Structures are given as structure tokens and as C-alpha cells.
Amino acid sequence: MASFVAVIKTMTAEYVRRVTDVPRGRARRVIRERIVLPPLVATISDIDSDNDEALPLPTSLEDTLSISL
Numbered sequence: 001m002a003s004f005v006a007v008i009k010t011m012t013a014e015y016v017r018r019v020t021d022v023p024r025g026r027a028r029r030v031i032r033e034r035i036v037l038p039p040l041v042a043t044i045s046d047i048d049s050d051n052d053e054a055l056p057l058p059t060s061l062e063d064t065l066s067i068s069l
Contacts, residue, residue: 021027 018027022029
């Protein structure tokens with residue numbers, strides 16, 4: 001257990017040293033990969049609601065099983 005704690009302390013000290021070196025100018029910040037999101041999808045704003053035509057929600061386990069078959 002003592003060696004585990006020693007390794008964690010060593011790793012923590014190294015991480016703190018690397019993080020504090022960036023603002024002090026001793027190291028450069030790691031450039032991360034940019035995330036590219038897909039373009040937005042245009043939707044029609046005047047869609048009629050079809051709630052009247054929707055299937056009823058199952059109220060019990062038997063209803064769920066009969067719908068999924």
C-alpha cells in the first residue's frame with residue numbers, strides 16, 4: 001500500500017509541475033484536437049401536431065409485449 005501511495009504522490013507532483021509551468025512560460029500548452037460538429041438541420045416550423053393519430057402508450061407489461069411482437 002505504501003508503494004501505491006508513493007506512486008500517486010509522484011504522479012500528482014509531476015502533474016502539478018506541468019500545469020504550473022504553462023503560465024510561467026516554461027512549457028507550451030498542449031494543443032487539443034478541435035471538435036467538428038455536423039451542420040444544423042433545417043426543420044419546418046409549421047408542422048401540424050399528430051397527437052390524435054399517435055398510438056396509445058402501453059399501460060401494462062402485457063400491452064408492451066403485444067406491441068413489440
